[in-house]
Amino acid sequence: MPRKSSRPTVATIAHDLGISPATVSYALNDKPGVSAPLRERVLEHARAVGWTPHSGAQALRRGRSGNIGLVLVRDPEEVSREPFYSAVTAGIESATSARGYELLLRFVRGGPDEEIDVFRAWAHQRRVDGVVLLDLAEGDHRPAILESLALDFALIGHYVGPEDFVKVTTAESEDARTVVDHIVERGYDGCIQLTGPADFAHERRRLELLRRLCAGHGIPHTHASGSYTIDAGSRSFTQANRDLSARPAVIASSDLLALGALRAAADRGIDIPSELGIVSWDDSLIAEVTAPAITALSRRPFEMGRTAGDLLVQRIDAQVAGGTALQNPPATLVPRRSTGAA
Known part of the structure; x- marks a missing residue:
């Protein structure tokens, strides 16, 4: 025998108050035909028993799936x-x-x-x-x-x-400027940009923005792309031209890419931050707790x-x-x- 549902319904409210389900429905949906005192009585009882609208029924009434x-x-x-x-x-x-x-x-x-x-x-x-x-x-x-x-x-x-x-x-233009200004202020003289998949429009915009900003500061820029994974970050960093300047900084499109670059640099004995800087375009707990912790943009995803x-x-x-x-x-x-x- 199926278990009886304990969820309060229009019918149970009607039974509790000794009125018709139609009257309860009118009161709950603020339709005419119900006096103000009776509507308040229905609403008060609905709150007391924890009644909530049935989302599926509402969707059907709207002609939608919900x-x-x-x-x-x-x-x-x-x-x-x-x-x-x-x-x-x-x-x-x-x-x-x-x-x-x-x-x-x-x-x-x-x-x-x-x-x-x-x-x-x-x-x-x-x-x-x-x-x-x-x-x-x-x-x-x-x-x-x-x-x-x-x-x-x-x-x-x-x-x-x-x-x-x-x-x-x-705010990609403002974010790009924030990142490039930071690495320049910290004394880095080149940019190794690690992006996600190259067919994504936002990655192409970031690439063009950083190229232009680096040119404006007179520092060289190079890039490599891959998926948003730690392994891809390591591979992209390894493939990138790391000799473009005396003290470059990596700007990675995600925290996982940044972490991959950090690990690859550590494997090669590159000291961070004295020889190489790393910035992530996305902040996260990963960026905060890794060692060394990674400078990042908090974009509030x-x-x-x-x-x-x-x-x-x-x-x-x-x-x-x-x-x-x-x-x-x-x-x-x-x-x-x-x-x-x-």
């Missing part, structure tokens, strides 16, 4: 060690759940085409009401596909296109995700217009021992 989708084209095990993506995902979930939506997360390894297959399946099955896009590439065709599927979407990045979407941008999730739900609920864009505040540099800072 779900927000997020697809990560990454190895799940890799993401479990990547603080930035974990924080962004947590921020999205925090915002969407607060507004009564569930986050539907999917990992794929087949690249953007497999990601688009997931979007098509979700749209066909009406599994999600909107999605959040990450890691926009140059000439990315996902926005056009999502618009053709009539799915609302929010993206984190600087994409500009004709589609109807909302976005959260980052949780807030970035939360803003994107909240903006998407507002778009779905027609509370903001398509084209709305919010900027994440410029990052704060956290100086640590990897650049000789306290």
Whole structure:
């Protein structure tokens, strides 16, 4: 025999108060036909018994699924060690759940085409009401596909296109200037930039920004790219031209890349920070507790995700217009021992 649910419902409230379920529903949903004293009595009893709206029923009434989708084209095990993506995902979930939506997360390894297959399946099955896009590439065709599927979407990045979407941008120009100014102030005379995958638009922007800023300071610049992993950081540092200046600094696009470079430098007997500086574009507990601790940009990825999730739900609920864009505040540099800072 199935166990009886202890969750208070409209029917149980109606039974407790000796009134009809329709009257309880009208009172809870602030509809006409219920006197003010009776409405207050229903609301007070609902609070007392811990009644909450049923999200599934609400979604059905709205003609929606009540779900927000997020697809990560990454190895799940890799993401479990990547603080930035974990924080962004947590921020999205925090915002969407607060507004009564569930986050539907999917990992794929087949690249953007497999990601688009997931979007098509979700749209066909009406599994999600909107999605959040990450890691926009140059000439990315996902926005056009999502618009053709009539799915609302929010993206984190600087994409500009004709589609109807909302976005959260980052202060990349200011952040790049903060990092380069820091290494110059600490006496480093060259820049070894380690980026993530070269097809990501944000990595191309960072590369161009740092090249230009280094040229402005009259210091040489070189770069290497790889995935956002410790091993890739070690390989990229090994492959990069480390003799471009007397005392260069590594600027890595993630904490894991920075940690990989730090380990590779230590294996070669390179002293940090006297011979080589290291800065991460993303701060995390990893950057804080490694030895030496890594100077990093605190970009608040949780807030970035939360803003994107909240903006998407507002778009779905027609509370903001398509084209709305919010900027994440410029990052704060956290100086640590990897650049000789306290």
